[in-house]
Amino acid sequence: MKTVVIGADGQLGSDIVEVFRSGGQETVPLTIAQLDVADASRVQPVLADAAPDVIVNTAAMHHVERCEADPARAFAVNALGARNLALAANALGARLVHVSTDYVFDGAKQAPYLESDCPLPLNVYGNSKLAGELFVRSLAEKHCVIRVSGLYGRSPCLEKGGLNFVDLMLKLSRERQEVRVVDDEVLTPTATRDVASQLLHLLRQGAGNGLYHCTAEGSCSWYEFAAEIFRLSRSPILLSRAAPGEFPAKVPRPKYSVLENANLKRLGLNIMPPWPEALAGYLQEKHGIGAQ
Ligand SMILES: NC(=O)c1ccc[n+]([C@@H]2O[C@H](COP(=O)([O-])OP(=O)(O)OC[C@H]3O[C@@H](n4cnc5c(N)ncnc54)[C@H](OP(=O)(O)O)[C@@H]3O)[C@@H](O)[C@H]2O)c1
Secondary structure, three states, X not given: OOEEEEOOOOHHHHHHHHHHHHOOOOEEXXXXXXXXXXXXXXXXXXXHHHOOOEEEEOOOOOOHHHHHHOHHHHHHHXXXXXXXXXXXHHHHOOEEEEEEEXXXXXXXXXXXXXXXXXXXXXXXXXXXXXXXXXXXXXXXXXXEEEEEOOEEXXXXXXXXXXXXXXXXXXXXXXXXXXXXXXXXXXXXXXXXXXXXXXXXXXXXXXXXXXXXXXXXXXXXXXXXXXXXXXXXXXXXXXXXXXXXXXXXXXXXXXXXXXXXXXXXXXXXXXXXXXXXXXXXXXXXXXXXOOOO
16 A cells, blocks of 8 residues: 655654554655645646555645635645545545544534534635535545544644644743633644554555544543643643633634544544543653653
8 A cells, every 4th residue: 555645744744654654554755845735737747656555635724814814825725735636546546535624613513523514614724624625525536534633743733833732831831830721612632643543544444435533532622631731741830721812813713623533433443542641642752751
């Protein structure tokens, strides 16, 4: 199973490359310098050179405020980029694995979202990602769309200033005596390493076309996530809940975006760990926290 990973130096892409390679899979990483998915004329020739069986697309414009300010580029990358890849995958007979987001939902359900729930994005980012999903699901003959949420990984998330939430909290705990975090946005923080392992498992089991929610198990608010980070790292920092409206969002976002891995579970393929366990593993591996 020769796999091309697009967005290969991103948070998720770099872990997919590493996990697939350590699992013995032939893996070709492509960065934006080698392939811009929005460049329709380049997508097919570049992928044809690699001759993959599987194409994994982690590339996205996902900075929510930047998407709102530049919807044309957001749709060019997140929607038309996915379309370009779907057409190229068909020409090459490859399976397209496309990564999407919890932000396709509006949060009103206030209970974990199933793959069968109707999306209703609140912002340009969510709309452009939903359009990308629909291109993939309607055009790509062999496809999997996986929705992830609240990613953190060992590689920096360049689009969001280089620090994921966990590393930002650790940095603040060294610099400040107190930190205030919102308690009214509920999600499932998910380690990119776990998504990569789940994806390899899914592909090895020969999963067919489908939409798969793929997040850690359980849920928390950003405040609760920060509390667990400080507990595990034994930080003495004072953590408080931000007052309502203290950090007003410039762009509407779902207040609740927990996903249920219903399709993975139905197939007996869900190997995603509970989020606190994943966090402890990440802190130990990347920061040596909790290591004996
Ligand atoms: N981060 C999250 O919390 C989160 C939550 C839900 C869903 N997701 C989805 O998960 C996926 C991976 O996110 P991530 O956190 O790994 O993002 P990331 O760290 O920013 O990685 C994205 C990668 O895609 C590349 N890229 C951007 N535009 C591209 C283009 N037009 N053509 C080719 N490559 C391009 C980026 O390169 P440059 O950095 O050089 O631009 C980067 O290497 C995305 O589809 C995102 O929508 C993320």
